[in-house]
Amino acid sequence: MSPFTCVLTLPSVFFLQGVSLFVRKVDPRKDAHSHLLTKNEESNLYKIQFHNVKPECLDAYNQLCEETLPSIHNDKYYPCELVGTWNTWYGEQDQAVHMWRYRGGYPALTEVMSKLRQNKEFMKYREERGKMLLSRRNQLLLEFSFWNEPIPRKGPNIYELRSYQLRPGTMIEWGNYWARAIGYRQHNSEAVGGFFSQIGNLYMVHHLWAYKDLEAREATRNAAWQHEGWDEVVYYTVPLIQHMDSRIMIPMKASPLQ
Structure with a gap:
């Protein structure tokens, strides 16, 4: 059982004056975590894909994706x-990461998958892509209610995907x-999006950040420690x-x- 209290809806808990976020007890609940953590019941569904590409095929793979x-x-x-x-720069090498948003949740995902199976160009893309990959995996995600929705942005930027494997039962505390x-x-404006898994590795959280460069990343992260409460x-x-990773x-x- 999680050691922290969660009130009826997280958005109201987070921003009400005088409500402590560090209460040492949790009451039994019948609500799914996803209902408490997302913006609303019709929240967007996201899919994140990790493709490990044969090193000699990376340029051809990128061109195929861009087409x-x-x-x-x-x-x-x-x-x-x-x-x-x-493309992952630091972290797992020769890797591509794609993120898709499905407005309308699971029905939209099902509709897209069904239509793409009838798309000859896409099926040809999948066939060619398969020849270039060593492995692939994906997850279905929901977005946290308190993060901004990811929107297009101009570059140049580098992006950091910080992935956290949480202990089971701790998502509400997080x-x-x-x-x-x-x-x-x-x-x-470094915060791009925050997500948690629904299918795939469970109790997995992804935070996506944007920085001008690695020096800006270091300066921005160091500056957070100057804010009272960040250390807490x-x-x-x-x-x-349980485990964390940075790309x-x-x-x-x-x-x-961008």
Whole structure:
């Protein structure tokens, strides 16, 4: 059982004056975590894809993606949007990361998958892509209510995807703390999006950040420690984490997030 109290809806808990985020008890609940953590019941569904590419095929893979993915993104026939597409710079090498948004949730995802199976160009893309990959995996995600929705931005930027494997049962606590913490990390518009898994690795959280360069990243992260309360958030959230990973990513030419 989680050691922190969660009131009826997280958005009201986070911003009500005088409500403590550090209560040491949780009452039994019948609500799904996803209902408490997301903006509303019709929240967007996201898919994140990790493709490990054969090193000798990376350039050809990138070109194939740049020729195919924007056509799906721009076609209103498909109720989905390409949020961003990147190559990992620091982290797992020869890797591509794609993020899609489905407005309308699972029905939109089902509709897109059904329509794409009838798209001969896309099926050819999948066939060619498969020859270039060593492995691939994906997750379905929902967005936290207290993060901004990812929107296209001009570059050049580098992006950091910080992924946290939480201890089971601690997602509400994480949300409580980060609803407060995000206020310390928006001064330079570095906060892009925050997500938690629904299918795939469970109790997985992804925070996506944008920086001008690695020096700006270091300066921005150091500046957070000057805000009163940031150290407390870090102190209480670290014990919730089982494993964490950081990727520095470079946008592909076709990425709406540049």
